[in-house]
Amino acid sequence: MTQQPASIGAPRAPQSKDALKTEEYWINMGPQHPSTHGVLRLVLRLDGETVLQAVPHLGYIHRSVERMCEWDTYPQITHLTDRLDYLSAMITNWAWVRAVEQAMNLEVPERGEVLRVIVAELNRLASHAMWFGAYCMDLGAASAFFYGFREREMVVDLFEALCGQRLTYHYLRIGGVSADLTPDFEKRVLEICETFKRALDEYEGLVTKNVVFRQRTEGIGILTAEKALGYGCSGPVLRGSGVKHDLRKDDPYGAYGRYQFDVPVGSVGDCMDRYKVRMEEMRQSVRILEQAIRALPGGPVIADVKAIRPPKGETYTRVETARGDMGVYLVSQGAAKPYRVKFRSPCFSNLSCFPEIAVGWKVADAVSILGSLDVVIPDIDR
Amino acid sequence: MISTSLIQEFVLHPGAVLTDTAGPALRTALAGFGLGEGSYVAVVGALCFAAMAGFVSGMAMVLTLAERKVAAYFQNRKGPNRVGPWGLFQPVADMLKLLYKEDTIPRAADKGMFMIAPYICAVAMFMVLAVLPFDKGLSVADPPMGLLYVTAVSGLGVLGILMGGWASANKYSLLGGIRSAAQVVSYELSPALAALSVALYSGTLSLQTIVERQADGWNLWKLGPTGWLAALIYLIAGTAEINRAPFDLPEAESELTAGYHTEYSGMRFSMFQLAEFMNMFIIAGMTVTLFLGGWQAFPLLKFLALPGWAWFMGKTVAAMFAIMWFRWTFPRVRVDQLMHLEWKILLPLSFLNLAVVALWVAAGR
Amino acid sequence: MEKAALVEAIKASFPELTPVESGGLPEFKVSAEAFRPLMERLRSDPSFAFDYPMDMTAVDWPDAGVITCVYHLYSLTHGHKLVVKLDALRSAPHAPTVADLWPACDWFEREVYDLFGVVFDRHPDLRRILLTDDWVGFPLRKDYRDSRIAGKTN
Numbered sequence: 001m002t003q004q005p006a007s008i009g010a011p012r013a014p015q016s017k018d019a020l021k022t023e024e025y026w027i028n029m030g031p032q033h034p035s036t037h038g039v040l041r042l043v044l045r046l047d048g049e050t051v052l053q054a055v056p057h058l059g060y061i062h063r064s065v066e067r068m069c070e071w072d073t074y075p076q077i078t079h080l081t082d083r084l085d086y087l088s089a090m091i092t093n094w095a096w097v098r099a100v101e102q103a104m105n106l107e108v109p110e111r112g113e114v115l116r117v118i119v120a121e122l123n124r125l126a127s128h129a130m131w132f133g134a135y136c137m138d139l140g141a142a143s144a145f146f147y148g149f150r151e152r153e154m155v156v157d158l159f160e161a162l163c164g165q166r167l168t169y170h171y172l173r174i175g176g177v178s179a180d181l182t183p184d185f186e187k188r189v190l191e192i193c194e195t196f197k198r199a200l201d202e203y204e205g206l207v208t209k210n211v212v213f214r215q216r217t218e219g220i221g222i223l224t225a226e227k228a229l230g231y232g233c234s235g236p237v238l239r240g241s242g243v244k245h246d247l248r249k250d251d252p253y254g255a256y257g258r259y260q261f262d263v264p265v266g267s268v269g270d271c272m273d274r275y276k277v278r279m280e281e282m283r284q285s286v287r288i289l290e291q292a293i294r295a296l297p298g299g300p301v302i303a304d305v306k307a308i309r310p311p312k313g314e315t316y317t318r319v320e321t322a323r324g325d326m327g328v329y330l331v332s333q334g335a336a337k338p339y340r341v342k343f344r345s346p347c348f349s350n351l352s353c354f355p356e357i358a359v360g361w362k363v364a365d366a367v368s369i370l371g372s373l374d375v376v377i378p379d380i381d382r
Numbered sequence: 383m384i385s386t387s388l389i390q391e392f393v394l395h396p397g398a399v400l401t402d403t404a405g406p407a408l409r410t411a412l413a414g415f416g417l418g419e420g421s422y423v424a425v426v427g428a429l430c431f432a433a434m435a436g437f438v439s440g441m442a443m444v445l446t447l448a449e450r451k452v453a454a455y456f457q458n459r460k461g462p463n464r465v466g467p468w469g470l471f472q473p474v475a476d477m478l479k480l481l482y483k484e485d486t487i488p489r490a491a492d493k494g495m496f497m498i499a500p501y502i503c504a505v506a507m508f509m510v511l512a513v514l515p516f517d518k519g520l521s522v523a524d525p526p527m528g529l530l531y532v533t534a535v536s537g538l539g540v541l542g543i544l545m546g547g548w549a550s551a552n553k554y555s556l557l558g559g560i561r562s563a564a565q566v567v568s569y570e571l572s573p574a575l576a577a578l579s580v581a582l583y584s585g586t587l588s589l590q591t592i593v594e595r596q597a598d599g600w601n602l603w604k605l606g607p608t609g610w611l612a613a614l615i616y617l618i619a620g621t622a623e624i625n626r627a628p629f630d631l632p633e634a635e636s637e638l639t640a641g642y643h644t645e646y647s648g649m650r651f652s653m654f655q656l657a658e659f660m661n662m663f664i665i666a667g668m669t670v671t672l673f674l675g676g677w678q679a680f681p682l683l684k685f686l687a688l689p690g691w692a693w694f695m696g697k698t699v700a701a702m703f704a705i706m707w708f709r710w711t712f713p714r715v716r717v718d719q720l721m722h723l724e725w726k727i728l729l730p731l732s733f734l735n736l737a738v739v740a741l742w743v744a745a746g747r
Numbered sequence: 748m749e750k751a752a753l754v755e756a757i758k759a760s761f762p763e764l765t766p767v768e769s770g771g772l773p774e775f776k777v778s779a780e781a782f783r784p785l786m787e788r789l790r791s792d793p794s795f796a797f798d799y800p801m802d803m804t805a806v807d808w809p810d811a812g813v814i815t816c817v818y819h820l821y822s823l824t825h826g827h828k829l830v831v832k833l834d835a836l837r838s839a840p841h842a843p844t845v846a847d848l849w850p851a852c853d854w855f856e857r858e859v860y861d862l863f864g865v866v867f868d869r870h871p872d873l874r875r876i877l878l879t880d881d882w883v884g885f886p887l888r889k890d891y892r893d894s895r896i897a898g899k900t901n
Contacts, residue, residue, distance in 0.1 A: 027553045049557070049717055059877040066862075067886055140628060140714025146457035212628055212713045229823065232800045232851030245823055315771055316802070316819055316830070327802050329817070342804040344819075352854045363557070364631075364716040381877055 022047055027363075031060045037134065037370070038377030040351075049362045054355045062381040069341035074100050074308045075174055077341065082168035084343060085379035087130060088321040090116075090123040092379075093172035095343075098253060099317040099328035100174050103310030111299045112176030113255040118189070118292045119159070119171060120254075121285040125196060126155040127322035128282045135275070135371040136207060139216050144207055151199045154192050158185070176302025189293045193286045200282055208279070217271035221357045221369035224269055231356075232349035235324025236277040237373055241269035247320035259291045271372035278374070309336055323347050323374055343382055347375040394689045397519025430522045434511060438660055443473035445659040449706060456710040483648035488551050491645065495549035500646065500653035502542030507657045507664065509535045514667045515590045517677045517690035528589040529581050532668065533574045536623065539657060540566040543625075543632060546654070547642040558641025561717050562625055562632035568724045569629075572619040575732035576612040579605070579739040580672045593676030600675035608742075611735050613673040615728055620665035621705055622720065624658065628712035629720060666701035670694060674701070753827050756794065761785055767832075772819075774830040782833050783843045789820060789829070790848045796824040800845075803855035805863045807837075809889045814840050814863050840865040847871075862887040 029042040039060035045053040065084065069077050081096040082089040094116060101108060108116075133148025156166045161182050163171040171178055207213050223233070228241040238245055246263040248256045264280035266273025310332040318327045324346025331340040350373050358366045392399045409422055447462065447469060454461025462469030487496055510532055512522040525531055540563055547559015581587050583605055584595045592601075602609050622629040632641045643654045670676060674697050677690030715723065750773045754766045763781060767774040777785055789797045801819040808815060813834040820829045835842050844867040846853040856867045857876040864885035867873055875882060884891055 025553065027557075049561075059875075059879070062877040064886055136713065140630070141712060142453075143457045143710045146459065150458055206711075207713075210712065212715050215719050216713055216716060227850070229798045230800075230850045232849070232855075243823065250826070313771070318801075325801070327819070329802060329804060329819070331806055340806045342802065344802040344804075348854065349851050352851055356850075362716055362718065364714070 024052060029366075034138075037375055040375070040377050040380075042366070042370070044363065044366065046363065049364075051358050051361055051363065051366050054358045054366065056351060056354060058351075058377075059381055061378050063378075065382045066341055066343065069338055071337065073336050074310070074338065077338070078173060079168075079170050081343075082170050083378060084345070084382060085321055085323060085326065085347065085376050086167055087127040087376055088123050088323065089167065089169045090119045090171060091319055091321040092326060093170065094120060094254070095317065095319045095321070095326045095328050097172050097174045098319060099315055099330045100308065100310060102317050103313065103315045103330055103332055104305075104308070106175055106303055106305060108176050108254075108303055109300045110255070110297045111180075112301045112303070114292055114296055115177050115181065115301060116172060117255045117259070118289060119162070119169075119177070121288045121292070122155050122158065122189070122192070123169075124285045124322045125192070125282055125289075126152045126159075128278050128285075129155075129196075129199075131278060131322075131374050132203065132207075135374075136213075138367050138371040139213065141207065141210075141213070144203070147199070147203070147206075151196060154188075154195060158188050158192065161185075161188075173302060174308055175305045176300070178302070180301050181296075186293050186296075189289055193290050196282060196286050200279060203279065208276070214272065216364070216368050217275060217372070219268070220271045220361060220365050221372065222268060222270050223353055223357050227353060227356065228269065231353040233324065233353055234346050234349065235320070235322070235374075236274050236281065237324065237350045237353075239264065240266035240274035240277045240372075242267055247318055247325055251318065253317075253319060255292070256288075259288045261285075261288050271368050274372045274374075307336075309334060310338075318344070321346060323376065323379070324350060345379045345382060347373075347377075347379040351375050351380060395518065396689070396691060397517045401519050430512075434508060434522060438508070438511070438656070441663060442656045442659050443477070445663065445702075446476060446655070447473050448702075449659070452703065452706045453710050456707075477652075480648055480652040483651075485648045485650070486645070488645050490551035492549040492551070495545045496645075497650070499542045499546035499549060500650045500657070502545065503539045503657035504542075504653050506535060506538035506542065507660045509538070510664050511660065513589055514664065515593050515671060515676055516694050518590070518594070520677075520691060521590060524588055524590045527587045529577055529587040529592070532589070533570065533577070536664075537566060537570050539661065542654075542657070543642050546646065547632075550642070550645040552645055555642050555644050558632040558644070562642060564717070565625065565629065565631065565720060566623055568721060569619045569622040569728075572724060572728040572732045573616050573623065575729070575736050576616040576619070577668075577672055579608060579612050579732075579736045582736070582739050582743050589671055589676075593671055593678060596675040596678050599681060600673065600678070602673045602675075605739065608735050608739050609673065611731065612739075613669065615732050615735070616672065617665075617669050617701070617704070619724070619728055620669065621708060622724070624661040624665055626658070626662060626705060626709055628708060628714050630709075630714060631717050631720065662702055662705055663698065666698045666705060667694070669701050670697040750827070753795075753829065757785075757789075757829075760788060760792075772828050772830045774832065776832045776834070779833065779835075779841070779843065782831075783845075785831065786818075786845050786848055789831075794825075796822045797829065799823050800849035800851040800855070801828070803845075803852055803859070805835075805859045805865060805887075807863060807887065807889045809837065812837050814865055814888075816842050816859065816865060818845075835865050841868055842866075843868050844870040861885075864888065 024045055024047050027044050027046055029044065031039040031041045041057035041060065043055045043057065044051050065080050068080060072080065078093055078096055081092045085092045129148045129152040133145035136144030159169060160166050162185065163169050163179060223237065223241050225241045225243050228238045228243060234245070242265055244263055244265045247253070249263055261284045264277045264284065266277050310330070312332060312334040314329070314331045316327060316329050318325050325344070326346055327344030329342040329344065330338055333339045354370065354373060358369050361369065388399070388403070408425065412421055412425065450472070451461040451469065462472040465471045465475045487493060513524065513528045513531060515521040515524070543562040544559045547555045547562070580592060580601050583601065584592045586592060602613055605612065625632050643651055646654060677694040679686065679688065679693050754773050757775065758764060758766065761781060764775050764777060764785070767776055789795045797820040799821040801821040803816070803818050806815045806817060814837055816833045816835060818831040820831065833842055840863070842865055844856060846856060853871065854876060856870055857873060859865050860867060860873055861875040861877050862885055874880065
C-alpha cells in the first residue's frame with residue numbers, strides 16, 4: 001500500500017467562496033493533559049479537526065530558578081539544575097559545573113571527566129528510552145511505553161546504586177563527580193549496552209516499520225533546516241532537519257574528544273526523522289559507553305578545590321543534553337554567589353517552532369509533532 | 383423430574399432441551415393457571431432478558447479482568463493480582479467502586495440526553511446479542527433475515543455516542559462524538575458486504591442456518607480466498623465499528639483525554655464500558671458465526687464430543703484475544719487516514735469480493 | 748573566523764564600534780542607533796553568517812542605571828561566536844527588536860520583557876511569557892520585592 005501522507009494531511013488550501021461554511025472554535029489542551037508532557041497549555045484554533053493556530057502558554061511551573069541562583073552559593077545551585085531538564089539531570093548538572101569550572105579555570109581530573117561522559121551517555125539512553133515510550137503512548141501504542149521503561153529501569157537502578165538517586169542525581173559537582181564507581185559498575189554498564197542493542201532492534205521491528213506508525217509520523221510536521229536554525233532549535237530537532245550540529249563533536253568538552261561516534265542526521269525534518277535520529281543516537285551512546293567503560297583512567301574523581309569564587313567576569317558554556325544545546329551564562333562579581341545566571345533551555349527554543357509547524361495539520365498530528373519535539377516543561381519554564 | 387440425565391442433556395444440547403422439553407413444560411404449567419399463548423410469550427421474553435442480562439453482566443466482569451490481564455502480559459507486567467487469586471475478584475472491586483462514585487452532570491449539559499445516552503449504547507448492544515447463535519437452537523431469537531437485522535441494528539449504538547458527545551457540553555466530547563459518528567457509519571459498509579458474501583454463498587440470511595450449513599466445513603475455507611479476505615475485512619472493519627484500537631479515535635486518550643465519555647462517571651460510565659466490551663464480544667461472535675463455523679465443531683475434532691456452545695465460546699474467546707492483541711500493539715490511526723482506509727481500500731475490496739462470490743455462486747460453485 | 752579576525756572584520760564595517768577587551772568570546776557593546784544595522788549585517792552578510800541565535804538575555808545593573816541586553820550569536824556555517832551588548836536605561840528600558848531576523852528572539856525577547864521589563868520596539872507580540880498576564884513587577888530586577896518571599900533580601 002503506497003502512502004502519500006502529504007496528500008492526505010497536508011496544510012489546507014485556502015477555501016473558495018463556494019466551499020461549505022464552517023465555524024472555527026478554540027480548544028484548550030489544558031495544563032493537565034495526557035500528551036503535553038508536563039504542564040503546558042496549548043490553545044488551538046480549529047476548523048473541524050484542522051489546526052489553524054496554536055498558542056502555547058508557558059509558565060505553569062515557573063519557579064524562578066534564575067532568581068534563586070542569585071541567593072544560593074555556587075555549589076548549592078547544582079541541585080537546582082537537576083530540576084530543570086530532569087530527564088537529563090546528569091547533563092544539566094554538567095552544564096552548570098562546567099560553567100563554574102570555566103570561570104574559575106579549574107581543571108577536572110581525568111577520571112572525573114571520563115566518569116562524567118559515562119553517566120551523561122547513560123542518562124541520554126535513559127532519556128531517549130523514556131521519550132520513545134511516551135511518544136508511542138501518545139500515538140496510541142500503549143505497550144511500547146512499558147518496553148521503553150523496562151530498559152530505562154536498568155539505567156536508573158544503576159544510578160541509584162551510584163549516587164542514591166533515581167531522577168535528580170546531583171552527581172556532578174564543581175571539580176569532578178561526587179563519588180567513585182561501585183565495584184560492579186563496569187559489569188552492569190556492559191549489560192545495559194547489550195540490552196539496549198537488543199531492545200533497539202525490537203523497537204525497530206515493532207514500531208518503526210509499522211504502517212500505522214509511519215502514517216502518523218512520515219511527512220508530518222516538517223521543519224526545514226532554515227526554520228530550525230532561525231528558531232534556535234537544537235539537538236535531535238535540529239539534526240532531524242538535516243543540520244549536522246552536535247556539541248559533542250563540534251565543540252568537544254570533557255573527555256568526548258577521545259571517543260569515536262557518529263552523529264545521525266535526518267533529511268526531511270518530519271516526525272519520523274526526529275524519531276530515527278533519537279533511535280540512532282541511542283546506538284551511538286552505547287558505542288561511546290563501550291569505549292569509555294573499557295578505558296577508565298585511575299586517579300581522583302574530583303579536584304581539590306576549597307573556595308568556589310569565580311573571579312569577576314562572565315562566561316558562556318554549552319553542553320549537549322538529550323534535548324539539545326543547554327547553555328549557561330554566568331556573570332560573577334567575585335562573590336560567593338553569582339550575580340546573574342541564565343540557563344539557555346533547549347526545549348524553550350525547540351517549542352518556539354511549534355506554532356509554525358503545527359498549522360495545517362490535524363489535532364492528532366499536533367500531538368505527534370509535540371511528542372517528536374521532546375519537550376520537558378520544567379526546562380522551558382525554569 | 384429434573385434428573386441427572388436431563389441436566390447432562392441440557393449441558394450437551396441446551397437448545398434442544400429448551401425447545402423440546404422446557405418450552406412445552408412451561409406451556410402446560412401456564413395452561414394449568416388458565417393462561418394462554420400471550421402469557422407464554424411474555425414469560426419466555428422475561429426469562430430471555432434475564433438470561434441475557436445475567437450473561438452480559440458476567441461476561442463484562444470477566445472481560446474487564448481479561449482485558450487488563452492480557453494488556454499486562456503484553457506489557458511485560460502482571461496486571462491485577464491482589465484482589466483474589468490472579469485478581470479474580472478485581473471486577474467486583476471495580477463494580478463497587480463505580481457504584482459509589484459521585485454522579486456528576488455538568489451544569490451546561492443537556493440533562494435528558496446526557497442521562498439517556500449510555501443506555502442507548504447498551505440497548506443497541508442487547509439487540510444484536512439477542513440473535514447471536516450460541517448453540518443449535520440457543521439464541522433468543524432467530525429471524526429469517528437475521529443478518530439484515532444485525533446490520534441495521536448495530537449502527538444504533540452511534541446514536542448513544544453522539545448524544546453523549548453533544549450533551550456533555552464539552553468540546554473534547556463533541557470532537558469524540560463526531561469522530562465516532564463518521565467512523566461507525568463508514569465502517570458499517572464493509573462488514574455488511576463481507577457478511578453478504580457469506581449470505582450469498584450459504585443462500586440464507588438467518589444466522590442459525592448459516593451456522594448449520596457450516597457442518598461440513600467452515601466458511602473460512604469453504605469460500606476459498608474470498609473467505610479469508612471476507613473474514614479479514616469483517617474482523618478489521620468490525621474492530622473499527624466498535625471504536626476499539628487501533629481505531630479508538632472517539633475516545634483517543636492521548637488526544638482528547640477521554641473523548642465522548644470525558645464527563646461521565648460512575649454507573650453511566652460503566653454503561654458505556656459495558657457496551658464497549660460486549661460489542662467486542664458481539665463482533666467476535668459474529669466473525670465466528672459467519673466464518674468460523676459458529677457452534678460447529680472443527681471437522682477433524684468432532685470426536686471430542688464437546689457441546690456446541692463450548693465451541694462457540696472457545697472460538698469467540700480466540701477472536702476476542704485477537705482484537706485485544708490489535709489494541710495493545712498498534713498505534714492509533716488519524717481520523718482522515720481511518721476514512722481513507724475504509725472508503726478507498728476496504729470498501730472497494732469488499733465489493734470486489736462480493737462480485738467474485740456472486741459470480742462463483744451463479745456459476746454453480 | 749578566528750576571534751581577532753572577526754573583531755577586525757566587524758570594526759572594518761562599523762568603525763564607530765569598539766570591542767570589549769575580554770579573555771572570552773569576542774564582544775561588542777553598541778548603542779541603540781548602531782544596533783539594528785549591526786544585527787542586520789551580521790545576519791545577512793555571508794562572511795559573518797550568524798544564522799543561529801544561541802541565546803539572548805539581560806542583566807540588571809542598578810548602580811550603573813542600565814539593564815544590559817546580551818545577545819549570544821553563533822554561526823553554524825563558519826563556527827564563530829559573538830556577543831553583542833546593548834544598554835537600556837533602567838528608568839525607561841527600550842530596545843529594538845530582532846525577532847524579524849531570528850524567530851527564536853521572539854520568545855527570548857518576551858522573556859526579557861517579562862522578567863526585566865525591557866520593551867522591545869516593533870516586536871510582533873510583546874506580552875509576558877512565563878508569568879501570568881496580570882503580574883505586577885519584573886522579578887529579575889535587583890530591586891524587585893515581593894512580600895510573599897520569606898527571608899531573602901538581595
